[in-house]
Amino acid sequence: MKSVEQCKQGLRAVVRFRRRSVFMMAGVVIGVATLSVLNSIGENTRRDTVKRVKNMLGTFDTVMVRPGGKTRGMVSLSNVDPSLRFEDAAAIAREIAGVKQVARLQNAFDVDVTYRDQQISPAVFGVSDNWLALRGDEVEQGSFISAEDDRKMVRVAVIGSDVCKNLFPQESPIGKTIRIGGVPFEVKGVLASRGAGPAGASLDNIVIIPVSTASRRLFNRDFLTMIIAQVKDPGDSTRVAAAISQLLRERHQLAAGMLDDFNITDPKAVLAQLTKVNSTLTMTLRGVAFLAMFGGGVVIMALMTLGVSERRREIGLRRSVGANRGDILFQFLFEAFIVASLGGFFGAAASWGGVEAVAAYQKLPAVFDQESLFASIALAAVIGVVFGSYPAWKASRVDPVAALRS
Amino acid sequence: MILAEGISKTHRRNDGAPVHALRNVSISISAGEFVAIRGASGSGKSSLLNILGCLDRPTVGSYRLAGEDVSSYSDRSLARIRNKKIGFVFQTFQLLPRTTAVENVEIPMVYSGGRVDRRRALQALERVGLGARARHFAAELSGGEQQRVAIARALINDPALILADEPTGNLDFAASTEIMRIFKELHTDGRTIVMVTHDESIAAHAGRQIVLSDGAVIQDAAICAEAQQQ
Numbered sequence: 001m002k003s004v005e006q007c008k009q010g011l012r013a014v015v016r017f018r019r020r021s022v023f024m025m026a027g028v029v030i031g032v033a034t035l036s037v038l039n040s041i042g043e044n045t046r047r048d049t050v051k052r053v054k055n056m057l058g059t060f061d062t063v064m065v066r067p068g069g070k071t072r073g074m075v076s077l078s079n080v081d082p083s084l085r086f087e088d089a090a091a092i093a094r095e096i097a098g099v100k101q102v103a104r105l106q107n108a109f110d111v112d113v114t115y116r117d118q119q120i121s122p123a124v125f126g127v128s129d130n131w132l133a134l135r136g137d138e139v140e141q142g143s144f145i146s147a148e149d150d151r152k153m154v155r156v157a158v159i160g161s162d163v164c165k166n167l168f169p170q171e172s173p174i175g176k177t178i179r180i181g182g183v184p185f186e187v188k189g190v191l192a193s194r195g196a197g198p199a200g201a202s203l204d205n206i207v208i209i210p211v212s213t214a215s216r217r218l219f220n221r222d223f224l225t226m227i228i229a230q231v232k233d234p235g236d237s238t239r240v241a242a243a244i245s246q247l248l249r250e251r252h253q254l255a256a257g258m259l260d261d262f263n264i265t266d267p268k269a270v271l272a273q274l275t276k277v278n279s280t281l282t283m284t285l286r287g288v289a290f291l292a293m294f295g296g297g298v299v300i301m302a303l304m305t306l307g308v309s310e311r312r313r314e315i316g317l318r319r320s321v322g323a324n325r326g327d328i329l330f331q332f333l334f335e336a337f338i339v340a341s342l343g344g345f346f347g348a349a350a351s352w353g354g355v356e357a358v359a360a361y362q363k364l365p366a367v368f369d370q371e372s373l374f375a376s377i378a379l380a381a382v383i384g385v386v387f388g389s390y391p392a393w394k395a396s397r398v399d400p401v402a403a404l405r406s
Numbered sequence: 407m408i409l410a411e412g413i414s415k416t417h418r419r420n421d422g423a424p425v426h427a428l429r430n431v432s433i434s435i436s437a438g439e440f441v442a443i444r445g446a447s448g449s450g451k452s453s454l455l456n457i458l459g460c461l462d463r464p465t466v467g468s469y470r471l472a473g474e475d476v477s478s479y480s481d482r483s484l485a486r487i488r489n490k491k492i493g494f495v496f497q498t499f500q501l502l503p504r505t506t507a508v509e510n511v512e513i514p515m516v517y518s519g520g521r522v523d524r525r526r527a528l529q530a531l532e533r534v535g536l537g538a539r540a541r542h543f544a545a546e547l548s549g550g551e552q553q554r555v556a557i558a559r560a561l562i563n564d565p566a567l568i569l570a571d572e573p574t575g576n577l578d579f580a581a582s583t584e585i586m587r588i589f590k591e592l593h594t595d596g597r598t599i600v601m602v603t604h605d606e607s608i609a610a611h612a613g614r615q616i617v618l619s620d621g622a623v624i625q626d627a628a629i630c631a632e633a634q635q636q
């Protein structure tokens with residue numbers, strides 16, 4: 001009961017000294033707003049990176065094999081060694097345990113694609129029929145390339161949403177004939193939009209055809225630009241990557257000591273790398289936010305300490321009518337707590353707007369969950385108590401006799 | 407009611423030099439007495455009152471209040487005694503200026519362990535004739551009114567002992583007369599009152615006078631007589 005009544009006294013003091021309370025709050029508001037906005041930037045960036053990498057790697061359970069000794073960004077027929085054969089893909093599917101399926105890719109960039117008088121230069125991907133499932137893509141209209149299309153080297157194409165927009169702004173593309181490098185293909189389907197890849201370029205400016213058709217009827221190349229092996233168990237990807245490496249070395253008759261003529265990307269390694277970059281970013285942002293919160297705490301401590309010397313007579317009076325040291329300590333701590341919590345609340349409300357603005361700028365959905373809202377209010381309350389404890393202790397040590405004489 | 411024996415109080419000045427505010431003071435006051443304490447400025451009146459009010463501790467000596475030896479009491483226990491048994495009235499009123507009269511009167515109830523009872527606070531204000539001013543800020547009241555609010559506050563927990571340190575020191579004649587009328591009424595109710603004052607005519611209201619000089623009791627005959635009665 002005493003503490004309830006004391007809390008009321010604390011609340012009244014907060015109102016009575018409202019100007020000081022507002023200044024104390026302002027420090028915390030700035031701290032919390034900084035924290036929330038930076039947190040949201042960090043979280044947005046993390047989600048964005050993961051999304052882009054997912055766009056590149058598909059579903060994170062795929063081991064990528066590319067020709068040549070080093071990774072060089074996006075592969076295409078014009079920049080790879082002819083070391084990865086169709087038979088290598090078949091051998092991986094046949095011989096490596098733990099591989100669910102293997103997709104083949106033969107791709108080129110800047111191929112002229114025309115429809116009537118429209119001409120564009122999208123990426124052209126010759127892929128096996130399992131590409132879609134493996135990448136987690138979706139077909140919006142029509143259907144994807146089938147196993148039969150691939151086997152029979154049919155001239156059919158599935159187009160990305162950008163290509164669809166550019167070549168078929170009005171009409172439905174399904175069943176229409178487009179020319180890829182002069183060769184006619186029938187449009188069979190349209191992919192759902194996928195947004196940007198890791199480099200920021202659109203992944204929707206693409207035309208997909210059967211890989212056998214690409215190899216024999218369009219590009220006349222008998223090597224692949226990428227093999228993608230999907231593992232049954234994502235936890236197993238490192239072992240599968242090693243087994244593939246060993247198999248390919250045997251097949252390519254590389255003697256011990258010779259460098260690989262291919263390179264393999266283990267999704268686990270990529271994720272680990274990304275997480276590292278991200279945690280550095282997050283830590284930096286957290287550090288800045290922490291400093292802002294610390295600043296808010298110092299403001300509380302400074303203003304409250306001043307307040308204690310101004311309120312010495314009040315403290316002396318309260319002691320003379322029955323407050324003990326603990327009561328005084330409690331009241332001042334409570335005042336710090338309530339002011340900081342209110343600051344946390346207003347800070348959370350203010351940062352709502354800030355977070356929306358940042359999200360709009362980053363062109364990403366705002367990250368502002370209830371959890372982080374409550375967390376920042378709770379953190380503000382803790383800051384209040386921690387930084388309020390020194391002035392509250394000072395208040396409890398005021399000598400009532402001396403205070404009443406003044 | 408009050409039995410102080412051999413009390414000395416030594417303050418330390420900032421430069422560390424000792425100031426003997428009280429020297430070997432022994433006082434006994436029975437329940438229901440109205441005592442005035444007089445003496446020159448700096449003679450130790452306030453120091454004595456603060457010790458009697460359990461707000462300060464003697465450097466040497468023992469103090470029994472209502473049969474309890476409070477010399478060795480903890481901060482908490484002393485606070486409880488101040489809350490329940492003692493009502494202070496100060497020369498400078500010591501009200502919270504930006505707080506209403508009734509809320510000032512309620513403050514001692516905050517530390518009593520129960521609910522703050524607004525009705526009781528209003529009754530206390532009515533008793534000192536300030537029922538109509540209950541919602542005014544303390545700073546808006548005249549000196550006499552402020553002191554009456556302070557008296558209502560001192561009475562709110564119904565203490566047996568009222569300690570007043572120059573209660574009329576800041577008031578004009580009319581206001582002083584009103585305050586003394588209230589004090590006499592409280593005395594008639596059976597409360598023990600110890601009042602510090604400079605003013606002989608004010609002291610004349612009391613039934614007994616103790617005069618201090620340089621920290622010692624110089625008018626002590628009556629005191630000895632009282633002590634022997636106990």
Ligand SMILES: Nc1ncnc2c1ncn2[C@@H]1O[C@H](COP(=O)(O)OP(=O)(O)OP(=O)(O)O)[C@@H](O)[C@H]1O
Pocket residue numbers: 402417418419425426427445446447448449450451452453454
């Ligand atoms: N906290 C303190 N530190 C140092 N000296 C003090 C302190 N309190 C009181 N004194 C000294 O003790 C002596 C007695 O002081 P006290 O306040 O009891 O006198 P008083 O009789 O109430 O005087 P007044 O009539 O002016 O109020 C004075 O000399 C005063 O300067």
Ligand SMILES: [Mg+2]
Pocket residue numbers: 451452453571
């Ligand atoms: Mg004095």
